[in-house]
Amino acid sequence: MVDHKRQNTINLISLVLALAAICTEYLGYKMVYMFLKPLTTISILSLLFFIPKGLSEKFTKLILVALAFCLLGDVLLLDSGYFVFGLVAFLLAHLLFIVAFIQHKGFWFHWASFVVLFLIGGAIFFWLKPDLGDFMVPVLFYVLVITAMAWQGIGLYLREKAKAYAWMALAVLFFMLSDTLLAINKFKAPFDNASVLILVTYWLSIGLIANAAYKIALEKKP
Structure with missing residues (x-):
């Protein structure tokens, strides 16, 4: 059975930290925000440390490492001068998510989701392309990887049809949305409250991923 009390406590702490980080960023308290942003991600991924050792399998560990790369990306993106390194950190996170999804239930080829997701990814890339400059190739590769990650994440739900996998499918879509918003704001047209x-x-995405992995691990049959 899932330990809902512990799960809810960590989720509440993460929510409070996330709201505080968003408020401090919005109000311009940069130093406080730079502390709270990674702290929020640490709080979210800490949920996976409470999975009993006997239930922590390769899938959970891969998800945890992927979230750790997200944390690294968070820290690097706090300084615009490290944007490329932040991009690489998140790219590695997405690759690890793909490995985790495939390792967990195998490769899943679903034509409809493949076509829809890659059409969306392609449309976003070609819309951004005129403004990418030297970032064209890295962004193309990134779009391909995150779209593949979303495809396999949705594939888990299409195969299993369970609540935890629905969370995972929703999470990968939120990740695509978050990265799309980031790319639009950086390369195309900065917008208010970006x-x-x-x-x-972003935090909805990784929060859902962490909670899905936690639920999957604790509901695993002995």
Whole structure:
């Protein structure tokens, strides 16, 4: 059975930290925000440390490492000068998510989701392309990887049809949305409250991923 009390406590702490981080960023308290942003991600991924050792399988460990790369990306993106390194950190996170999804239930080829997701990914890339400059190739590769990650994440739900996998499918879509908003704000047209929308969708994504992995692990049959 899932330990809902512990799970809810960590989720509440993460929510409070996320709201505090968003408020401090919006109000311009940069130093406080730089502390709270990674702390929020640490709080979210800490949920996976409470999975009993006997239930922690390779899938959970891969998800945890992927979330750790997200944390690294968070820290690097606090300084615009490290944008490329932050991009690489998140790219590695997405690759690890793909490995985790495939390792957990195998490769899942679903034509409809493949076509829809890659059409969306392609449309976003070609819309951004005129403004990418030297980032064209890295962004193309990133779009391909995150779209593949979303495809396999949705595939888990299409195969299993369970609540935890629905969370995972929703999470990968939120991740695509968050990264799309970030790319639009950076390369195409900066817009009001971009950072708030990016943070909300990003933390919803990794929060759902962590909670899904936690639920999957604790509901695993002995």
